[in-house]
Amino acid sequence: MDAPEHRLPSGTSGLAAGFVAPPVGTGADKVDVSRLVQMLWRQKWLILGLTAVLWLPAVLLINAMTPLYSSSTVVVIDPHPNRVINIPSVSEPMGIYLDTVNTEVEILRSRDLAARVVEALNLGQEPEYAAPTNKPGLFSPLMEEGRTLLTEVTAMLPDSLAALLTPAPRPAAPTGNAQEREADRLTEAFQKNLRISPGVQSRAIRITVEAKDPQLAARAATAVADAYLAIQVEAKRKATQNASEWLQSRLDELRQDMTTTGRAAVEAMRSETGMVKGRDAPLVNEEMSALNGQLAEARTAHANAQSRLRQLQSVRPGNPESLTGADIGGDPLITTLRQRQAALNAQLAELRAQYGDRHPALNRPTAELRELNATLATEVDRVVRSLRGEVEQQVAKIQDLSRRLEGLRAESFDTLQADVKLRDLQRQADASDDNYRRAVTRLKETQVLQALEMTPDVRIVSAAAVPGGPVGPGKAVLAGLAAVVCGAIATGIALVRTMRQRGVYSSHQVEALLGLPAVGIVPLLGRAKRSARADDDPYSNTGGGDFAEAVWRLCARLHLVRTGAEPASVKGGEVVMLTSSVAGEGKTTLAVALSAFLADTGRRVVIVDCDTRRPAVHRLLGGVRPPKGLTDLLEGDATLDQVLHIDDRRRVSVIAAGRPVDRPQILLGSKAMLSLLVELAERYDVVVLDTPPVLSVSDALILAPLADRVLYVVRWARTASSLASAGIKQVRQVGGRIGGAVLSMVNAREHANLEYGARPPSGRSYRLRRIA
Structure with a gap:
């Protein structure tokens, strides 16, 4: 018998009518946040359970943590301390620079200062700084056996492979005696608990020490500040002592230089040249200086007279504007004539404007103006002749002064050379005397400073106090962070479980x-x-x-499901x-x-x-x-x-x-x-x-x-x-x-x-x- 025909409706190709499957993987590269939240919500009990299982041991561990106490002291850099005596210090006080605070912070963090504090507080006797017991670990024998076995195996392998499998060498044992090693351990342990915080745009530095004992925290913070001040005082005292010793060694050399080299050379030069201090060379110099002043005045007077002469020679008596700006030497007659000339010119200008150029009323003022111009020209010629004589006198005076100055220069040349040498020797002698006097003075000041107690360039503005409560660990914050971390881990496990x-x-x-x-x-x-x-x-x-x-x-x-309106299929x-x-x-x-x-x-x-x-x-x-x-x-x-x-x-x-x-x-x-x-x-x-x-x-x-x-x-x-x-x-x-x-x-x-x-x-x- 033949196979039955396919009985689905035409065009469905094996699918129910109206159903079309979407492409495989459509939207696979997109993250649906809502579905992700739904997926996590379905896993809420798993997430809560895992979070509780992980969080409870974390809370127990946090509660078992030893509380820490913190105490702080604040020091301020003060480069202008009050002085008892007005004697400059050997070491200058620190200035206010950008790197000053950072430099002092590094000093406070230094190992030397930490070692001083460890010694001052005797931290080796404190329980939290006690030396750990070197008991072998539970797995130490197994690790030693494994290390020995690995060494034996690598000895039988080729060199290239043995180099990769050879265990790392053990760290070298610390050098020095037991006391030095213990001091180093205590210093490193204390430095881990020391916090130095510079102020923001200020000269204040906060010194904080954390400890399990609140009393120890306060004492340690105070000890750090005291050691810091002591280091500054010691540095100043040492600098003063070194300066005093150096000055004492230099005094003999300065005294020998002052007595033998400086003064002897000056007296020998004076005996050789026959010059007396403050008589020959200064007198010549003063005379030459006076002649130079006279010569300069004569040249200035000659230039002024020459200028006035050129101005008056360019004057035209008939033109009133030509006298404007001309230096007439304050002559009252010429000044009066110029004023009368200006008045007549103004009167003529007014008459011309009123009657015209040919009116009879202009005749008299015009004749008067011509007579005035002639008189003015005569006076100007007189002044010009006087200025010419003055210019000639100034030229003669300049020539005379120049000849006299040249004679003085030739006369004083040799004297000046000798004076220069003598002055140079005198300056050297004076410098030797001055050096010696200043060295003696500075030595005495240094001895006074050395006897006085040095003042540091910092001061304590906030002393350390015993803390009233612990600063860490913040158990509530740690517990919250642990809950967040445990929740994240639980969520990750739930996501991995869901994805798998x-x-x-x-x-x-x-x-x-x-x-x-x-x-x-x-x-x-x-x-x-x-x-x-x-x-x-x-x-x-x-x-x-x-x-x-x-x-x-x-x-x-x-x-x-067939309804009554649907005919039965004839195909069976x-x-x-x-x-x-x-x-x-x-x-x-x-x-x-x-x-x-x-x-x-x-x-x-x-x-x-x-x-x-x-x-x-x-x-x-x-x-x-x-x-x-x-x-x-x-x-x-x-x-x-x-x-x-x-x-x-x-x-x-x-x-x-x-x-x-x-x-x-x-x-x-x-x-x-x-x-x-x-x-x-x-x-x-x-x-x-x-x-x-x-x-x-x-x-x-x-x-x-x-x-x-x-x-x-x-x-x-x-x-x-x-x-x-x-x-x-x-x-x-x-x-x-x-x-x-x-x-x-x-x-x-x-x-x-x-x-x-x-x-x-x-x-x-x-x-x-x-x-x-």
Whole structure:
């Protein structure tokens, strides 16, 4: 008999009408924050539990920590201290520079100052600074044996490989005696507890010491400040002492230089030249200076007279403007004439403007102006002659003074040379005397300073006090940080755990990972429901319940429920095969429920148990295993009517698996199986095939091409997407027409969280109520 034609509607290509799977991996490179939050919310109890488990030991460890106390003292750099005596110090006080505070901070952090404090406080007797006991560790013998074994092994290896495996040499033992090593240890330990904090844009420096004993913290902070001040005083005293010793050694040299070299040379020079101090050379110099002053005055007078002469020679008596700016030497007559000339010019200008140029009234003023100009010209000539005589006198005076100055210069040249040498020797002698006197004076001042107590350039403005409470560790803050860290670790573990889950959790993942439409989501049917009374059978209870509604929804989406307006297919019933990737995914339960629900609608349904290795249909239907079944029919030991059994309660026809056979693949792939499916399709509206898992045996791959539609069952949160994809790929390769994937055994609440948000969708129940 020929194979049955494909009974799906045209154009669906094995998928339910209206369902198109999205491309695999669409949006895979985007991070869905809302789904990430939902995923963490589902793991909230795991996160809270891990956080509590990790946080409690951390809190116990924090509470066991020893409290620390901190005490501080503040010193301020004061470069202008009050002086008792007005004697400059040998070492200048520190100035206010950008690097002054930083330099003093490094001094406070120095090892020398820490060693002074350790010695002053005798920190070796304090419990927290006690020397640790050098007890061998628990694993020290094992580590020594391992080190010896590794050394022996590397000795037998080549040099290149031995160089990589040779253990590092042990650190060298500290040098020096036990007392020096103990002092170094105490100094390093104290430096770890010392904090030096410079002020921001100020000259204040805060000295802070942390200790387990509050009294020790206060004493240590005070000791650091005292040691710092003592170091400054010692540095000044030492500088003063060194200066005093140096001055004392230099006094003999300065005295010898003053008596033999300076004074003897001056007296010898005076005896040789016959010069008396302050008589010959200064007198010549004063006379030459006076002549220079006279010569300069004569040249200035000559220049002024020459300038006035040139100005008056350019004067035109008829032009009043030519006398403007001319130096007439304050002559009163010329000044009067110039004023009269200006008045007549103004009068003529007024008459010309009033009568014109030819009016008789202009004759008299014009004649008077001509006479005035002639008089003015005569006076100007007189002044010019006088200035010429004055210029000649100044020239003669300049010449005379120049001759006299040249004579003095020639006369005093030799005297000046001798005076220069004498002055040079005198300056050297005076310098020697001055050096000696200053050295003596400075030596006495230094001795006075050395006898006085030096004042440091810093002062304490805030003394250390015993702290009233611990400053650390901040147990509340540490506990909060520990809670945050433990929560982060727990969240990371939850994320890793979630990411490592390879199951399929929602219809979105079905479509994205498997490339199939999610045609159904069937909730988990508990054991209590599967073992319920006969009048409350979950497989036939089509009136209500989550499981029933899910199966109804699956039937509707697969177009298996026929309405009265739809004509029956003339091509016979439809063969629907259910399979899965591995065992235990609920496909048999779904096949029985699907058959029972379709039979409840009045359709003729037969379910065939094709899993001859592990038959389960008869067990789920509540009956005993029939003596004959599918294998008996295919081998010819029984007829179709003999293997068909009617479940009166569910109105479903059942063909059991039959007796076990060695090679069921041959029977399922035979012509008898094909003929059986054709005959069943003619008798019934829906033929449901319950087949073994695809990845376990090949039975389902043999039956897949014979079915009109294959429903691939995937167990929610258990079946890995890789297994489901592999099974679907194999079914497609053999020509199976997969109508979609069904998520089975779903936790309804968790699935609602995945599909819709943090909580399942709310609303009133739409379950049907049975009518009595």
